[in-house]
Amino acid sequence: MADTAPLDERSDRDLLAQHCAGDPDAFGELFRRHKDRMWAVALRTCRDPELAADAVQDGFISAFRRADSFRGDSQVTTWLHRIVVNACLDRIRRIKPTSELPEYDLADRHDHHGSVDVRLDVQEALARIPEGQRMALTLVDMHGMSVAEAAEVLDVAEGTIKSRCARGRSALAELLRDKHGEGYPLPG
Template identity: 90%
Template sequence: MTDPAERNDRELLAAHCAGDPDAFGELFRRHKDRMWAVALRTTRDPELAADAVQDGFISAFRRADSFRGDAQVTTWLHRIIVNACLDRLRRIKPTSELPEYDLADRHDVHGSTVVRLDVQEALGKIPEGQRLALTLVDMQGLPVSEAAQVLGVAEGTIKSRCARGRAALAELLRDKHGDGYAPAVED
């Protein structure tokens, strides 16, 4: 039997469907961190994100035979995780706020951390569709076509949501920091 770590995602999913007890564990190991990042950015709450990742991977485990193969396995997983996040978010009150951070008392906060917190706060203020599109395209690096598949919308919709979302974020950050605010872009 081939070591699961040596197989690609499609092979692992097929092996899981065929009864290989280790195949799905390898898929989980490979993609859990990225799916956690997607869930955290989508829900903006670590507990909800953890629950959504668990729900999503359980769903993927159970419905692996529904993978049609017309997208990458990671795209399929993204869609499942985003849907699990949206399901979790629909079950709670829509008034979840980001935690307050007292940055004035923190001497060890690096400028990029402040920028991340500002962007996270601004993301929480834009419409869900724009936030999800920006999370997948700009933060997770998915191509527009894959983001469209994950969210079940047209590529043009993703492009327009990203454009509107970027404009809204820029305005929110300008409102908070003035016209001279230009966050450094990190690799």
């Protein structure tokens, strides 16, 4: 028997199951619910809006086609994170790696609070650390995922996430200290 509750009241798991059973609207509701969060993940992962948009599209198409591969041993959002992060990594590997940041109008930068400079410095430093550390830090520190969730998304052990985060934070601190000295305000 089909669920008669409105789409926006159904759980993610129910929507995914209903999509697999042929409901033409169920996956659209999942997309509506999670597209912004997946966009944020992709943008922080790729650091390029165009690349991130392509990766989100790739990720949701993959999730749509492979919905029956969801085993139910995690949250649907964790499953979607993994698919989108993998789509990002696939896109990044296809292009020449770069650590350049987009151009910013310096006059405009000075009109903003100092946190803009801190954020730009952190983005620049993130671009210089190894991909595994960057991905772990992005998921745990920027997206607030638990170590267990990040481990599942990246398909590594929890200890690996802890280690990558610790090494990544240390590397970031060193890069920022090298640039600005000991008193540099690290975001927290």
